[in-house]
């Protein structure tokens with residue numbers, strides 16, 4: 001059996017940032033346990049092309065889990081690889097407004113207290129605007145300007161470097177890899193406890209012992225590791241939420257499809273690179289290649305959803321937990337989505353979009369893949385991220401976010417890893 005000072009479970013957005021900061025703060029021994037593969041440092045050249053290429057939207061390296069809604073199962077994407085969701089996401093890199101962090105009311109997590117973490121993340125990631133837009137995106141921007149949204153629409157700032165999706169492993173883990181034991185292809189099941197202390201992590205490849213354990217397995221998986229360990233503090237799995245939205249699909253005219261085929265040919269077939277941001281909405285075009293040709297759409301998301309759902313962990317760490325976002329369970333959310341639909345249709349009626357689509361073909365209620373909240377700060381974990389009722393078990397990932405800010409959460413997850421490392425090292 002190997003002994004470490006700290007075992008970190010989950011090498012995702014938060015986990016790699018946490019390990020990077022913890023390694024910089026001390027010479028403790030650190031073991032990073034990840035269910036998916038570890039392709040090593042970027043310079044070794046072993047990373048699969050679809051994870052590196054920021055223009056692609058990879059379907060590989062996914063847990064294959066499902067959201068349950070109205071008795072139906074819908075795919076809910078989560079990455080299973082070192083780098084976590086930052087290794088297959090859309091690279092939109094936005095910060096919350098400082099006032100949104102202040103509004104959490106959690107000691108040590110207000111904008112001022114996390115300012116150094118934010119600065120370190122900005123330095124490691126260096127987000128910049130997407131340089132080139134696909135034809136559908138250019139048309140969306142022009143139509144949005146024509147509809148009066150000229151001040152609010154433009155390219156997303158993105159964590160992309162030289163076309164590479166700059167995931168958390170490249171930004172935070174590679175600089176400290178020499179001092180860290182990374183166990184890839186290793187699924188964490190549960191912790192063994194001695195009173196309020198965890199002593200060992202039971203994994204698919206054998207037990208790992210440590211002085212402290214930090215769970216960074218994400219909103220859907222960290223609660224399961226706690227529950228299977230017999231640790232069930234009040235609020236575990238509750239407060240699950242995501243930015244909820246509408247996907248409006250359009251039938252493309254042949255020349256619009258031809259333009260996207262040309263984008264694909266000359267390497268400008270980008271996805272999710274522009275957004276219209278209002279205070280309470282994100283509105284963005286999407287396009288994809290389907291078996292039948294091309295699919296066009298516009299997504300519109302409520303940035304301040306009031307509805308809350310629940311996650312029920314699974315006894316099997318590989319199987320999907322029951323994920324119920326409770327979309328529209330709060331009556332305040334439906335009028336926001338009605339408003340969102342109005343904005344989408346106003347844009348679609350303007351040139352050049354109006355000339356590119358043959359008509360609207362349907363609307364679907366959808367999430368934004370921004371699940372948070374199942375191990376809420378100040379409830380399931382204390383402000384230092386320690387799980388209530390335990391003395392050496394911590395959670396530091398998207399699950400601790402009490403209320404999702406009006407921004408895509410990946411940068412915030414990097415910040416959570418960095419900030420939690422400082423708080424945990426100080427305990």
Ligand SMILES: Cc1cc2nc3c(=O)[nH]c(=O)nc-3n(C[C@H](O)[C@H](O)[C@H](O)COP(=O)(O)OP(=O)(O)OC[C@H]3O[C@@H](n4cnc5c(N)ncnc54)[C@H](O)[C@@H]3O)c2cc1C
Nearest residue numbers: 010012013014035084085089090091092188218398408410
């Ligand atoms: C398809 C998609 C697109 C997105 N696009 C954007 C975007 O453009 N911009 C943005 O800001 N946000 C985006 N997000 C959201 C953002 O990527 C996530 O909020 C963020 O990555 C969550 O970080 P995390 O550290 O909490 O979890 P993750 O990054 O998911 O990391 C969790 C890690 O733990 C591992 N793990 C889980 N269970 C176990 C176990 N039992 N044993 C061992 N390891 C385990 C996982 O394999 C994973 O590597 C997107 C998300 C998805 C899914």
